[in-house]
Amino acid sequence: MKELVIISGKGGTGKTSLVAAFASLAENKVLCDADVDAANLHLIMAPDIKERHDFQSGHTAIINQDVCTQCGLCRDLCRWDAISEDFVVDPIECEGCGVCYYFCPEEAIDFPVNTCGEWYISDTRFGPMAHARLGIAEDNSGKLVTLIRQEGKKLAEEKNLDLLLTDGPPGVGCPVIASLGGAAAVLIVAEPTVSGRHDMERVAELAAFFKIPAMVCVNKFDLNPDMGQAIESFARERDIVVMGRIPFDSAFTKAMVQGKTIVEFDGHCEGCKAVREIWDKLAQRLEN
Amino acid sequence: MIISIASGKGGTGKTTVATNLAVSIETDVQIIDCDVEEPNAHLFIHPDIEKVKTITTPVPEVDMEKCNLCGKCGEICQFKAILVLGEMVLTFHELCHSCGGCILVCPEKAITETGRELGVIEVGHRNGLDFVHGRLRVGEAMSPPLIRKLREYTLPGTLTIIDAPPGTSCPVIASMKGADFVLLVTEPTPFGLHDLRLAVEAVKILGILCGLVINCSDIGNDRVKDYAEKEDVPVLMEIPFDRRIAEAYSRGEMLVDVIPEWKQEFKGLYHRIEEIVG
Numbered sequence: 001m002k003e004l005v006i007i008s009g010k011g012g013t014g015k016t017s018l019v020a021a022f023a024s025l026a027e028n029k030v031l032c033d034a035d036v037d038a039a040n041l042h043l044i045m046a047p048d049i050k051e052r053h054d055f056q057s058g059h060t061a062i063i064n065q066d067v068c069t070q071c072g073l074c075r076d077l078c079r080w081d082a083i084s085e086d087f088v089v090d091p092i093e094c095e096g097c098g099v100c101y102y103f104c105p106e107e108a109i110d111f112p113v114n115t116c117g118e119w120y121i122s123d124t125r126f127g128p129m130a131h132a133r134l135g136i137a138e139d140n141s142g143k144l145v146t147l148i149r150q151e152g153k154k155l156a157e158e159k160n161l162d163l164l165l166t167d168g169p170p171g172v173g174c175p176v177i178a179s180l181g182g183a184a185a186v187l188i189v190a191e192p193t194v195s196g197r198h199d200m201e202r203v204a205e206l207a208a209f210f211k212i213p214a215m216v217c218v219n220k221f222d223l224n225p226d227m228g229q230a231i232e233s234f235a236r237e238r239d240i241v242v243m244g245r246i247p248f249d250s251a252f253t254k255a256m257v258q259g260k261t262i263v264e265f266d267g268h269c270e271g272c273k274a275v276r277e278i279w280d281k282l283a284q285r286l287e288n
Numbered sequence: 289m290i291i292s293i294a295s296g297k298g299g300t301g302k303t304t305v306a307t308n309l310a311v312s313i314e315t316d317v318q319i320i321d322c323d324v325e326e327p328n329a330h331l332f333i334h335p336d337i338e339k340v341k342t343i344t345t346p347v348p349e350v351d352m353e354k355c356n357l358c359g360k361c362g363e364i365c366q367f368k369a370i371l372v373l374g375e376m377v378l379t380f381h382e383l384c385h386s387c388g389g390c391i392l393v394c395p396e397k398a399i400t401e402t403g404r405e406l407g408v409i410e411v412g413h414r415n416g417l418d419f420v421h422g423r424l425r426v427g428e429a430m431s432p433p434l435i436r437k438l439r440e441y442t443l444p445g446t447l448t449i450i451d452a453p454p455g456t457s458c459p460v461i462a463s464m465k466g467a468d469f470v471l472l473v474t475e476p477t478p479f480g481l482h483d484l485r486l487a488v489e490a491v492k493i494l495g496i497l498c499g500l501v502i503n504c505s506d507i508g509n510d511r512v513k514d515y516a517e518k519e520d521v522p523v524l525m526e527i528p529f530d531r532r533i534a535e536a537y538s539r540g541e542m543l544v545d546v547i548p549e550w551k552q553e554f555k556g557l558y559h560r561i562e563e564i565v566g
Contacts, residue, residue: 137490
């Protein structure tokens with residue numbers, strides 16, 4: 001079983017539309033949405049949820065006002081300024097470090113486990129899917145990404161499927177780092193803009209840092225062909241395989257509005273043709 | 289006043305709105321790019337950087353001469369960043385959240401703090417505009433501590449515009465908390481709407497006033513507007529899809545430089561926000 005993770009650095013370059021299109025084209029795969037912060041793949045996949053689980057991770061301190069003597073030690077020790085003057089913990093600021101809980105002389109502090117999201121195993125018209133929803137304003141997104149990828153791998157092994165297709169998060173921080181470990185390869189979806197290039201370079205550096213082989217494709221290439229070529233040159237200099245160019249095509253948005261992949265929406269449009277070529281190359285590389 | 293520009297979904301135009309708003313207003317403006325994972329505002333503002341500061345977060349260092357291998361440090365650490373294994377104390381600096389628990393609990397005072405680099409903060413100017421951004425070190429997982437440091441650069445008495453990262457989890461919260469107004473930028477598509485709902489919920493948890501900019505307003509469908517009306521989120525500006533705008537953006541050019549009429553629109557946007565904040 002091999003895992004291909006689609007990332008981008010910059011948000012909104014077309015990761016999810018591309019993963020959805022690949023879902024239409026690939027055989028024997030499991031889908032995984034690792035953008036747990038702002039998951040979108042389910043909007044195209046319309047998953048039929050088979051299993052629903054709470055995601056528990058981390059702790060939050062709660063001060064029991066009946067026992068608290070307001071000695072102030074917890075406020076002195078807390079490095080997050082999470083405890084108010086009247087000794088109430090702000091759950092958004094609380095880092096879950098447990099220092100207040102450990103040192104409170106009155107044992108007035110509880111430290112329960114957080115339920116900070118849900119994860120799901122689903123069936124879709126393209127095969128099984130592992131996905132999740134992180135609670136609003138929660139942390140631990142990296143742990144949820146790790147969990148959802150593990151569940152995706154388990155699904156693939158159980159069903160004897162040889163590809164895990166993972167829609168990754170934007171950025172270069174915690175959730176992206178969690179989405180890279182153990183992946184066979186990453187495909188970076190770049191856009192030919194100054195910011196697209198800047199962000200692609202950072203995420204390529206991240207993939208190199210973790211020694212994950214990287215490939216790149218440039219979406220909306222015709223928006224700025226010079227910039228597109230500059231991205232491709234940058235990639236080649238760093239042994240990042242250039243997989244192809246996707247033209248700007250309004251069919252991507254139209255397909256999304258209808259809840260379809262671009263392959264389902266219009267298999268003959270320019271965008272779809274380009275995606276199909278990229279997929280053929282990708283499938284070949286993944287076999288080797 | 290602090291205006292935080294956020295979106296939920298990435299790539300909807302946060303940076304376009306933040307930078308164009310910043311250069312359109314005739315008052316003292318500071319822009320803080322809090323998208324430390326992928327900062328982009330500098331690509332449009334082109335600030336002269338005058339100060340670069342490396343930001344570190346404290347992590348433990350154990351003096352084995354003093355350590356009695358009692359293991360208390362490993363017990364208190366919630367993040368598996370320190371543990372006693374046989375005759376050794378292992379520290380995993382990249383997992384450390386810098387709470388200081390191990391130092392406090394150590395009976396032999398064997399633990400001191402050293403720094404792990406989070407990234408850099410760069411401060412500069414462009415045509416009277418104050419500019420600050422952070423760049424997370426590639427390989428560093430934790431962006432909120434760097435974002436919190438950036439927020440300390442907020443200048444009192446000026447208008448501060450914060451360019452927030454995408455998503456709805458801790459880095460976004462760190463970029464919105466304490467703002468007077470959150471300006472949400474979305475696109476009228478199913479993905480845009482889905483993530484806008486999450487962003488609006490996050491803003492509500494923080495109890496901050498918010499309004500909406502709809503970018504590429506003539507693509508997709510009307511469901512974002514229906515949602516905004518139902519949730520009482522005012523639509524303060526609409527930017528239609530225009531290939532000229534997209535191409536100018538791709539080159540790092542400002543919308544208000546390419547189509548100067550937009551300057552008036554951004555001024556109007558600011559006045560509407562001022563009216564709402566009061």
